[in-house]
Amino acid sequence: xxxxxxIVRLTLLLALATTASACTKHQLTYEEEIGAWREExxxxxxxxxxxxxxxxxxxxxxxxxxxxxEPYRVPAELQVIPAEDVIEMSTxxxxxxxxRRIGTLRFTLQGQPLTLxxxxxxxxxxxxxxxxxxxxxxxxxxxxxxxxxxxxxRTATGIYDLDFNRAYSPFCVFNVNYDCPVxxxxxxxxxxxxxxxxxxxx
Numbered sequence: 001x002x003x004x005x006x007i008v009r010l011t012l013l014l015a016l017a018t019t020a021s022a023c024t025k026h027q028l029t030y031e032e033e034i035g036a037w038r039e040e041x042x043x044x045x046x047x048x049x050x051x052x053x054x055x056x057x058x059x060x061x062x063x064x065x066x067x068x069x070e071p072y073r074v075p076a077e078l079q080v081i082p083a084e085d086v087i088e089m090s091t092x093x094x095x096x097x098x099x100r101r102i103g104t105l106r107f108t109l110q111g112q113p114l115t116l117x118x119x120x121x122x123x124x125x126x127x128x129x130x131x132x133x134x135x136x137x138x139x140x141x142x143x144x145x146x147x148x149x150x151x152x153x154r155t156a157t158g159i160y161d162l163d164f165n166r167a168y169s170p171f172c173v174f175n176v177n178y179d180c181p182v183x184x185x186x187x188x189x190x191x192x193x194x195x196x197x198x199x200x201x202x
Contacts, residue, residue: 003051003171003178034068034165041168051171051178064198066142072164072195076107078118080158086122090182092146092172097181098122102130107162109191116187118152128154133183134167136193143198144169147183167196174200
């Protein structure tokens, strides 16, 4: 039986690293903040809640990432879709996931104007977290062929910190029993995004 990829559980856990960094004795630099976030993810991958199969969990190696690069952290403006717009998003197991379009994020990366659609699970009433699945030209060589994910906290201004250094791979990379959403055609970026999580070593 496929395990439904829990977007909310992972995003809440990874937010702990940012929260914890705010409680340290000195203000962390951007590189230190991302480093703490990645360390928290590694601890999670070896925990009882990890998607990694139990027999390989204890010795699971640290995840691989591109070098931290601030040019891959860009401001984005969300153009909200006023009417309810629900699509059936494909998943890694061939099932379909009902997702609600919230709006279009407009931003510039590598000198190119780009867009990504932000979603929430159609079954969820909590609209405070946005799910942004995307493909780019590194998929299948440097990153997972099925794309990667970003998560964003809703803002009152409509301006978002789109940080590809926080891009992460779906759980199905580590366990084929997970059912993970596949980025829709509208979220296929025509640029290589060499930031965030890379393919595992093996």
